[in-house]
Amino acid sequence: MAMNELVRLEVITKIYDLGDVRVEALRDVSFTVEEGEFLSIMGASGSGKSTLMNILGCLDTPTRGRYYLEGHDVSSLSRDELADIRKHKIGFVFQGFNLLPRMTALENVKLPMLYNGIHPSLRDEKAMDALEMVGLGDRAQHQPQQLSGGQQQRVAIARALVNDASVILADEPTGNLDSRTSRDIMDLFMKLNDEHGRTIIQVTHESDMAAYGKRVLTFRDGMVLKDERTGRS
């Protein structure tokens, strides 16, 4: 597998200034992620993993430090520049699925292409491909409320895949799912990683879910506590 550096964090610090209290959510975090990795970021709540996720996903910028995504410094971009990065390079999978209600699975999957300039005539085909990749080709016309939690999360994964993002960021992707469905979702991630070479970074607080990754970063108090390879790598 080609080992190009995809993500490079250099002494990232994030401080939330809540009036009289200053919370240091991340302290001097540095690590890199190679293309094709399946990285799990582990940590209890308050360990700073959600803050890290927001920064990795270009939803937020660090207070200090540098974040290079595919070699470009994205640590001090404007709102709209960050939106540009998100629509081309990042695919989000959320804990609560975050599909738009009253839209079919297909329309939900097409949503990122509305913003990233893919020609309308190509969108249906690309969205169908993505849905088929997650095994939901036959549910394209179903609305989220007609789908099970696991199916909804698959639609969300298809949505993350459709813009050919450089990295899929999954924030507690199995947090709302039972253990069997959780395993199915993890198997899907593994498949996407192994067979399609997709880079996946997931945040979780469950060690058995983290174990699906090839590498686990454990966070505590805003710092990297452990960085270890699992047996899968």
Add this chain to the structure above:
Amino acid sequence: MISLWETSRISFRALAVNKMRSALTMLGIIIGVMAVIMMFAIGSGANREISDRFSSMGSNLLTVRPGTGQAPGGVRSGSVNTLTADDARAIAEECMAVAYAAPVYGGSAQVVYGNQNWSTSITGTTPDYLFVQDWAVGSGTVFTDQDVRSATKVCVVGKTIVDNLFGGEDPIGKTLRVRNVPMVVVGVLGEIGTNPMGRDQDDIVLVPVTTAQRRLFSSSRSGSVSTIMVKAHSSELLGAAQDQVTSLLSMRHRIREGGEEDFTVRNMAQMIENAKAATRTMTLLLTAVAGVSLLVGGIGIMNIMLVSVTERTREIGIRMALGAKTVDIRLQFLVEALMLSLLGGATGIILGVAGALSISRGFGWAVDISFFSISLAFGFSAFVGIFFGYYPAWKASLLNPIEALRYE
């Protein structure tokens, strides 16, 4: 930035989700625009009709009425009987600028022919009345000055009388009864139409003024008339005619210099202006009310858009996470507000035009549906949509995506 077409599609779907709410939000705009269209249509229609009818009557007319026109509130005291048919004759003979002058004395009465009866207005006057009014005789003749002198029981009837009383048969030579007085029909007026106040002018019976005074509507002070209609030689001479009539009557009525006149001379051109000004004021007032309704409708749109932004905070967060820029979100909500106001505006225009047309049909009012009023209403609703939609859209576009995604 995504295309306007796609933004419109998203907005339309969002509005379609809450059909009831969207419809109610549009209602304010619909009512406002409808009111604007109808007010403009009726107002300008009335204006046009007033000018048409007055100008068809000729703008070189004066009316002289007894009493002063300066009573508070413009109320005319009609009970003073100071004008006479002799005054009319004197005006016609002595005032250089006057072409014709005709006295008018009459009232409403039942007219009977055979077993038919009809309530109409009886106008006692002289043959010159037809010249003053620019009316023509359709068939037969007018009664003569001799008829006036001897108070003959003859009359000239309007077309409406022929239709309603004689069932269309030729009335000339027939005898009808006015207040039990038998009168011989000597002529029929050509069709005239309605006057500026909307009265059917064909619904009339002309009789010699003396006949009206002595035989039909005898008053305590005999010889008095209610109005003298005066026609100047031309509209340029109207002012001169007005001055001459005033000084002649002042002299005849022995009004001292600077004393209060016991008659009022009114100028038709002034009356046209007054009538138009009244219509204009009314139209302006009603349009202002319609404008307020549009404003309220706009506030309704803003209100609903603010609710909508709050409700869809999570959707906004999702769209932002997927790469929507500030301008994309702003445009989406702005287009939604614009769509509400334009759909409302279009519906209002359709209903307004339909309303104006049915008023024109139902009441026989003149309405003018102008391209100007339609584009004004449409433009105004677009403005309302943008003006009141901008703040909610701006608010939506500045949401923090992280917080928006977390919003329950």
